[in-house]
Amino acid sequence: MFLLSTRLKTAARIRNGYSKCLFSSSTPFRIELAYQLIEPPTQEKKRNGQPIVFMHGFMGNKLNNRSISKALARDLNRDIYIVDLRNHGDSPHVPEHTYTHLANDVSDFIKLHRLRKTVLIGHSMGAKAAMVLALQSPETVTGLIPVDNAPVSAMLGSPFNDYVKGMKEISEARVTRQSEADQILAKYEPSLAIRQFLLTNLIRDPETDNKTLKFRVPIDTLGSNLDEMADFPWKFDRENDSNNADLPTYNGPTLIVRGLQSKYVSDKRLPAVKRFFPNAQIVGIDAGHWVISEKPEEFRQAVVKFFRENDIE
Known part of the structure; x- marks a missing residue:
């Protein structure tokens, strides 16, 4: 589900690392965002423009x-930093989990690596994080691509609550095989592809001689912050535009990529998009919420076209 359907003819170079942010404005202790740097396959040092920072979803x-x-680094001849956001992947677990x-x-990450201006791409949770950063510090963003999320406060709905419930049940069951975890999660999510995605967070617990499986994400923290993930720092008023003057x-x-089978960027949310991002282009792809993994080639083409038509730095 999460791989490109076509094999790349040339492989991008990949480097792993952590960004060490000593005095982050977002928390009183150090945040080290895990990341991979994906470089274009060409040996030429000259790039076509500023790097891309790519953010995943919940x-x-x-x-x-x-x-x-890898495909975009090749096509655009740019470095791409794919990051683990806090409380995800290999990045630290901390109590606070808001879009701010x-x-x-990510702002600290950009400063630490001296990237100056970057292009931001983010899916779902990462899309809102990218939008918030662009609105807070527009001078550091040379292009913005939010994928299937809008700058509005909207309930996430029962699926995300069900995911957390299912993952908690798996943790309490102390399963030793992924098939056992999948059997439990199937009670909460019928889609095998989504279950497989969620279960990529399972790892062997070294405290049990690597027998028991555990989640590497802090389920309690993420579960208690679901309301924050449904929120957006600024409120758009659809009924009275005079209330939007200070937004x-x-x-x-800006390129807003939405899944045409998804509800997250519905037509009624487009006025909010245009208010926050006046120059936004809207592209619809015949997919659900998981646009990039469902239709990677269509997504790649849309991004490359956007870069070329807008002469992105």
Whole structure:
């Protein structure tokens, strides 16, 4: 589900690492965002423009976006940093999990690596984090691509609550095989593809001689912050535009990629998109919420076209 359907002819170079942010504005202790740097396959040092920072969605990790990042690094001749957001992947577990915290972490990451201006791509939770960063610090963002999320406060719905419940039950059952975990999770989520995605967070617990499986994400923390994941720091008023006068805007080139089978960027949310991002282009792809993994080639083509038509730095 999460791999490109076509094999790349040339492989991008990949480097792993952590960004060490000593005095993050988002938390009183150190945040070290895990990341991979994916470089274009060409040996030429000159790049076509600023690097891309790519952010995953809720319960995801940097590996979700590795295949598509290899393709984009090749096509765009740019470095791409795929990051693990806080409380995900190999990044630290901390109690606070809001979009402001996520955006500040990525802002620190950009400063630490001296990337100056970057292009931000994010899916779902990562899309909102990217939007918040662009609105907070537009001078650091040269292009923005939020994937299947909108700058609005909206209930996540029962699936995410069910995911957390199922993952908690798996933890309490102390399963030793992934098939046992999948059997439990099937009570909460019928889609095998989504279950497989969620279960990529399972690892062997070294405290049980690597026999018991455990989740590497802090389920309690993420579960208690679901309301924060449904929120957005600024409120758009659809009924009275005069109440929107003080809302921030990002006027740089923006591509909103939405799944046409998804509800997250419905037509009624487009006025909010245009208010925060006046220059936004809207592209619909015949997919559900998991746009990138469901239709990677269509997504790749949309991104490459956006870069070329807008002459992104």
